[in-house]
């Protein structure tokens with residue numbers, strides 16, 4: 067008899083396994099479709115079963131969300147992994163069958179097998195076909211290792227192509243096998259050419275990322291990560307995870323994602339919906355605080371001063387200064403009687419309320435209520451019965467009481483307060499005494515103030531002051547959790563604006579001090595965290611890069627010593643891709659040629675130049691027949707995007723062409739930091755074209771092109 071052919075055996079077994087997994091995928095898809103149909107039919111009949119209009123609306127919203135959550139994108143795999151828990155000897159087994167338990171030891175799950183995917187899918191009997199990646203048991207998919215298998219015997223990862231299951235990869239953790247970052251499926255995911263908006267990374271979240279994603283809701287954390295280490299991905303997945311675990315609480319309070327600009331927000335907008343989370347607010351800080359239209363710009367020194375934390379004290383004092391001392395007693399007539407409140411109780415009311423430290427607007431109402439309370443007591447004493455609510459309301463609004471309030475606790479608007487402070491040097495001097503120098507006060511004072519707040523042409527920094535003032539007057543309603551991306555660029559005053567919106571919630575702060583380009587960019591995370599009201603949050607580094615190829619990281623890292631920040635250097639997981647630095651005579655012509663060459667490869671092409679050079683490059687490409695998109699148009703069919711250097715933060719392109727680094731550096735005070743951002747956008751290849759000399763720190767780079775295989 068011939069010897070058995072081992073290879074054939076193995077491949078037959080693989081084929082059988084693959085067929086079984088495909089069948090499981092088909093079953094799961096059908097089950098998901100059934101779940102969705104059920105949700106849709108409930109949605110259709112929702113208003114008939116709900117008792118009243120409010121209940122119908124609430125139910126309608128819940129069901130509509132449920133329907134959206136259950137959407138099945140045929141190009142996205144429904145599951146991407148499988149966990150086979152080791153059999154547990156009888157004497158060690160427990161009786162628990164609870165798959166949602168937090169304990170993932172094999173004691174609970176011994177002998178069981180779970181597919182892990184983007185959402186729960188159950189069969190008609192309620193048995194899980196796919197477990198949500200956020201379920202406690204799924205944690206082992208990301209965290210189990212050969213050293214700590216957590217009861218997992220085999221971890222399986224699936225390879226997909228256009229939604230079809232094409233391969234799998236097993237790690238026999240029970241036999242000490244572990245692929246880690248050498249996983250073929252992980253490598254393929256990281257190295258895939260990029261097109262379109264950002265995608266989720268649920269299939270390949272790394273253990274150190276998972277630790278951040280699954281941190282407790284109560285924990286505020288700050289992630290310092292080099293470019294491409296997955297900070298944005300971590301923040302978005304953390305939002306999705308927290309919503310899963312604390313659904314009701316966070317739905318009421320809300321989750322907010324703060325990003326640097328609209329182009330960035332459009333780029334990340336699809337990630338959470340793909341994970342079934344459709345109710346997360348995304349905004350820039352400017353949008354968050356937009357109480358007034360911004361219609362003017364000002365000198366950068368003035369803006370920088372307005373972003374300084376001392377302005378919070380100046381504004382607080384300016385508000386306090388509005389509180390006066392009662393000068394006259396109050397005399398009120400209600401038509402039948404005259405009532406009088408003497409100076410002494412009025413002093414007491416104002417003092418007591420001041421000491422309570424309430425927001426100013428609430429304080430004004432408290433004073434009014436206390437004055438009316440005194441009138442009420444007098445009325446009760448005289449008439450031996452309580453006055454009606456209408457009488458109390460009338461007293462609160464009557465002229466003598468309002469005049470008294472306007473004199474000692476005048477009504478304020480945030481805009482009005484800032485307007486009066488910046489147009490009146492004496493008022494500013496009183497509030498800023500000992501906080502701002504005379505020169506700084508002069509810098510702040512408007513030369514030609516508008517007559518009213520309404521007529522003022524506000525700047526972006528004024529809006530920050532107005533938001534601070536607004537926080538002093540009224541308490542803002544906050545979010546349950548706030549994720550702040552590119553947080554290194556937040557000024558102290560912007561941090562405070564976010565703090566007001568997360569006072570009773572937690573924050574995930576994501577950023578890279580080396581990428582700070584704002585004039586007030588952070589140099590120490592502890593300071594930002596203090597302004598955010600979370601001084602004790604842990605600062606956690608991420609150092610493994612998933613975007614930028616090693617050769618490109620090495621080139622960009624030449625800038626690090628010049629950036630004056632203390633950050634851990636990144637290492638890249640990517641050995642592919644490459645770098646080509648070239649002196650050219652005609653920048654525009656060279657850019658067109660480079661873009662044409664880049665189009666021969668798969669993936670997106672990003673041309674990044676100093677802002678003022680962008681229009682001409684776009685025109686030159688158009689003249690050569692290359693259509694281009696703008697950075698905020700993430701659904702574009704065009705493969706080439708021309709991006710001004712100031713808008714490229716957080717974005718990535720497969721092939722990046724950087725045009726004239728010296729011009730990018732020269733365009734702004736923190737130009738070298740900007741260049742560091744620009745050089746770290748490439749997923750596969752970076753071409754640097756220059757006719758002026760390279761900025762100093764880059765001159766030590768090899769002059770020859772560092773083309774790596776596959777270019």
Ligand SMILES: Nc1ncnc2c1ncn2[C@@H]1O[C@H](COP(=O)(O)OP(=O)(O)OP(=O)(O)O)[C@@H](O)[C@H]1O
Pocket residue numbers: 255256265266267270271272275291292293294295296297298299300578581612613715716717718746
């Ligand atoms: N675990 C992972 N598996 C696969 N891809 C990943 C993983 N982590 C990050 N990535 C990918 O790496 C790229 C960079 O991620 P991301 O944009 O989150 O990094 P970042 O740290 O926010 O970068 P930057 O500092 O430039 O803003 C993205 O394409 C992301 O999908």
